[in-house]
Amino acid sequence: MSIVVTGATGLLGNLVIQHLLKKVPANQIVASVRNVEKASDLEKLGVEVRHGDYMDFESMKKSFDGASKLLFISSPDMDDTLRVRQHANVVQAARDAGAKHIAYTGYAFGEESKIPLALVHMATEYAIRTTGIPFTFLRNALYTEVFVNPGLGGAVERGELVTNAGTGVLNAVTRNDLALAAATALTEDGHVNNTYNLVNSEPWSFDKLAQVLTEVSGKKVVHRPVSYDEMKDYLINVGLPKPVVEMSAGIYQAVSEGETSRTSEDLQKLIGTPTSLEDLVKQALQA
Template sequence: MILLTGATGQLGTAVINQLLQKIPASQIAAFVRDEGKATNLIKQNVTIRVGTYDDTAALGRALQGIETVLLIAGTDEENRVRQHQNVVDAARKAGVQRFAYTSRALKDPATLVNRLMAGHFQTEDYIKASGLPYTLFQNILYLDAIPQFVGGDAVFERGISVPAGQGRVALALRSELGEAIANALVSHDEGNRTYRLTGSESYSFDEIAAALTSLSGKTVAYTPADPATFETQLIGRGLPEVVARRITGFITDIANGQEDIISPDLEKLLGRKPTALQEGLARMYKQ
């Protein structure tokens, strides 16, 4: 039986949708904070186990009878490493046979601007030290995030102005990452594995601008921005400061080459090439 945390989030939903096509619903469990938000999973006969990362007793109950856990990274920035450690500890006590975690594909954790990402590598280290057999999914930045980064449909009027310099990123669709993760979870590979899940090509924001120009027929220009100015603009658009800071950090790390990584792992797990930039943007912008 496979248990997913964060099962009602976007990545969790993508993974479960794919798992349901591969194994019976009776073999899938979802760990959720609020059962009321899991009605769609309940309709699909997915087993629901309720609790929080801070409730170690609930974690212990949830992990009984579970062979594989997929820990989808939590969103509590201040506490999530400790919370992840609670899940690892509970899994070890419950005798879980494989521990999987959704991490990030980044070149050098020691030089990240977005320090939020450091928690992923702290969690990886804790999983490795636990002695549990593990599978790590190091995911590249979602292609789905591009509209939020560039300002949604307004990009066709004002262009792209982000602090990405000439950095490149091998973007991938969240749905395809979910599919690849599901494929790996139902495989019978033994031993510890680390998958770097990236697109087959990396793209600059000049290329993203050119793709949007091609899609819309409107000229979309890319102008590199100053990070502080960009963060202020995001807040001015109504984004919370923490989100604005996170996005700015993501993009500054792109400028520094952190996400210019190309790995064959996503293509291998999918059994096909990942969706390329223009087709992915067409889905995002419904062009």
């Protein structure tokens, strides 16, 4: 039995490996990485490290040799069309290497999403289906860390949290909880040909986040809702680069329009109760 994990030098992939190490012996885990030197810590833990680049079919195929399970972590490339090519390479390599099971980290409720990235994830799920290989679709929520991070210290100092998310709610989940869900699905029976929408069953609003910030910091913080254009001006004024400004305001806008409001019990069934917003805010403000 060997479980091959792609993107293992990334934040999510590394956490998946840490969780896998608690469930199976290290010699059953293989890290497929594009930069082998970056994976020396994994090697020290007894994980086999193989070179695999999403752009290079042969390297991917070799890295999947003998995979009884494969966790394919989606590419971080910003070019969605290129990303579809990379993903097709990975899927074809898994098929040709004879992988017995593919788990793929997609995007929650991708078929009804309005964000362009969802198309990449749905295309990849369909590509996996063309192989006939048993699959598990791990459709991840947005990462909570995108919203709850040490940057919130600034909101506490200013006494306000400014977003254009309005009263929209967010079903975000931490990378660590998503990694545990992936490691669980890879090591337990009963997940073949299932699709899981790994979202928080208790979505929270930015009003709620401001309330938790107030409770945790002891300093009054309010959520100040602004328009999309006001948000962009605000972020430019605090010195963020233009692409980050566009992306951030775009994500908040999607939240305001309900993109991240749907709930599901799928995550809870795999890992139990996800980490609470209170705990995450405490960690973020201590960092």
